[in-house]
Amino acid sequence: xxxxxxAQALLDAAKAAGLPPVYLLPVPxxxxxxxxxxxxxESPLEMGSVSEIAVPSPAGSVTVRAYFPSDEPGIxxxxxxxxxxxxxxxxxTHDLLCRQLAKAGRCAxxxxxxxxxxxHKHPAALEDVFSxxxxxxxNGDEFGxxxxxxxxxxxxxxxxxxxxxxxxxxxxxxxxxACQLLIYPVTDYFLPGTASYQEMATxxxxxxxxxxxxxxxxxxxxxxxxxxxxxxxxxxxxxxxPPALILTAEYDPLRxxxxxxxxxxxxxxxxxxxxxxxxxxxxxxxxxxxxxRAREALRPxxxxxxxxxxx
Numbered sequence: 294x295x296x297x298x299x300a301q302a303l304l305d306a307a308k309a310a311g312l313p314p315v316y317l318l319p320v321p322x323x324x325x326x327x328x329x330x331x332x333x334x335e336s337p338l339e340m341g342s343v344s345e346i347a348v349p350s351p352a353g354s355v356t357v358r359a360y361f362p363s364d365e366p367g368i369x370x371x372x373x374x375x376x377x378x379x380x381x382x383x384x385x386t387h388d389l390l391c392r393q394l395a396k397a398g399r400c401a402x403x404x405x406x407x408x409x410x411x412x413h414k415h416p417a418a419l420e421d422v423f424s425x426x427x428x429x430x431x432n433g434d435e436f437g438x439x440x441x442x443x444x445x446x447x448x449x450x451x452x453x454x455x456x457x458x459x460x461x462x463x464x465x466x467x468x469x470x471a472c473q474l475l476i477y478p479v480t481d482y483f484l485p486g487t488a489s490y491q492e493m494a495t496x497x498x499x500x501x502x503x504x505x506x507x508x509x510x511x512x513x514x515x516x517x518x519x520x521x522x523x524x525x526x527x528x529x530x531x532x533x534x535p536p537a538l539i540l541t542a543e544y545d546p547l548r549x550x551x552x553x554x555x556x557x558x559x560x561x562x563x564x565x566x567x568x569x570x571x572x573x574x575x576x577x578x579x580x581x582x583x584x585x586r587a588r589e590a591l592r593p594x595x596x597x598x599x600x601x602x603x604x
Contacts, residue, residue: 294571296497296544299584304497304574315381316506320411324381331386331579338392341365345384346436350424352417356406357425358384360395361437369400369442369602370433371474372426374458376449376576378507379410379418390448390579397595400602401438403429407454410510415523422454423461430468442602444472444535448578449499449547450507452478456525456554463533470535472601474594477540477547477575480526480554482518483508487549497544499575504546526554531561538566538597540590545575566597 296304315323341363347354361368371394375387384406395402407421426445433440447455452475459473483490483504494501512523521528537558541551555565570577573586581587 294543296574297572297577297584297586299586300498300544300572300574300577300580303580303583314503316503320380320510324383327377327381327386328383331382331389333385333388333392338389338396340392340395343392348425348428351420352408352413355408355421355425356384358388358391358404358406359436360391360402360404362395362399362401366437367439368437369398369444369471369598370429370438370440371395371398371400371402371598371602372422372429372443372445372455372458373402373404374407374422374445374447374451374454375404376447376451376476377409378503379415379450379454379511380507381409387448387579389581393581393591394446394594394598397591398598398602399595400442400444400598401436410507414513415511415516419454419457419461419522422458426458426462426470427467442471443468444474444598444602445470446472446474446476446538447478448476449575450479450511452476452551453480453525456480457522459535460521460525460528472598473535473537474598475537475539475551475554476578477542477545478525478551478554479504479547480550481524483546487546487553489548489550490546493544493546493548497574498577499546501546526550526557528557531557531563534558534561534563536564536566536601538568538594540568540570540578540594542573542575542577543569543571544573547575568593
C-alpha cells in the first residue's frame with residue numbers, strides 16, 4: 294500500500310523547506326527544531342486538570358506532568374514516556390498526544406521528563422522512568438489514580454524505555470503492571486538490522502542515519518549491546534510481562550523489530566494486540582492534526598487502554 298497522501302504531503306513540505314536533517318544539527322538546535330514543530334500552544338484539548346510533580350529519582354528528581362481527563366477519582370493510570378531517540382523532545386512536544394491518550398483511555402497520564410542523551414547516557418533515562426513507575430504505585434491515593442491499575446507506554450524510544458521498565462519491574466519482583474503500550478518502539482540495535490532497516494533506510498520521517506545518530510548519543514562505547522534493558526528484544530525470557538498493544542508502521546525502519554517483539558511476547562504466552570498501519574510512517578501518531586488515520590487510531594488505542602486500566 295502506498296504511503297498515506299497526508300503523510301506524503303508532510304514529507305514534501307519538509308523537502309521543499311530545504312532545511313538540513315535534524316541529525317546533522319548540533320543537539321541544542323535539533324531539540325529546538327522539534328520543539329518548534331510539535332509544541333502544543335494552540336487550543337489544547339481540555340483536561341479536568343494538568344499539573345507538574347517532582348518525583349524522586351536517582352538524579353534527585355524527575356518532573357512528571359499529570360493529566361486527568363476529568364474530576365473522576367480512582368481512575369487507572371498510564372505512565373507515558375516520550376520518544377525522540379533518547380535525545381530529543383520533551384513534555385511539551387508530547388503534550389497533545391498525552392491529552393489525547395488521557396481522553397481516549399479515560400485514564401490519568403503521567404508524562405515523564407526523563408534525562409536525555411548525550412548529556413546522560415544509558416541507563417539514566419531508564420532509571421528515571423522506573424522511578425516514576427514505582428512512585429505511581431505508591432502515590433495513587435494521594436494524587437487520585439488507582440494504584441492497582443498502572444500501565445506504561447510510549448512512542449519510539451519511549452516505547453523502548455517502557456518495554457525495558459516492564460522487564461526490569463518483572464525481574465525485580467515489582468507489582469503487576471496492567472499493560473504496556475508500545476508505539477513503533479525501538480527494540481534492538483541498528484546492527485545487523487532487519488529487512489525494514491534496509492527497505493526504509495532513506496526517504497521517510499525516520500531513516501537509518503537518524504537512528505545511528507540516536508544510538509551514538511545514547512550509549513557509551515563499552516555498552517553491552519546484549520543488555521535487555523537497552524535492547525528489549527535481547528531478553529532471554531518474555532514470560533510474565535504485561536499485556537501489550539504494539540503499533541507498527543510500514544514505512545518505518547523499526548517496523549520489523551516492533552513486530553518481532555510482539556511475536557516473542559505471544560510465544561511466551563503474553564497477550565498481544567498488534568496494530569499495523571500499512572500506509573503510515575514512523576512518528577505518525579504525533580501528526581494527529583495533519584493525518585486523519587492518526588486521529589482515527591486514537592479510538593482503538595483508547596478502547597484498549599480502557600479495557601486494561603478501567604474498573
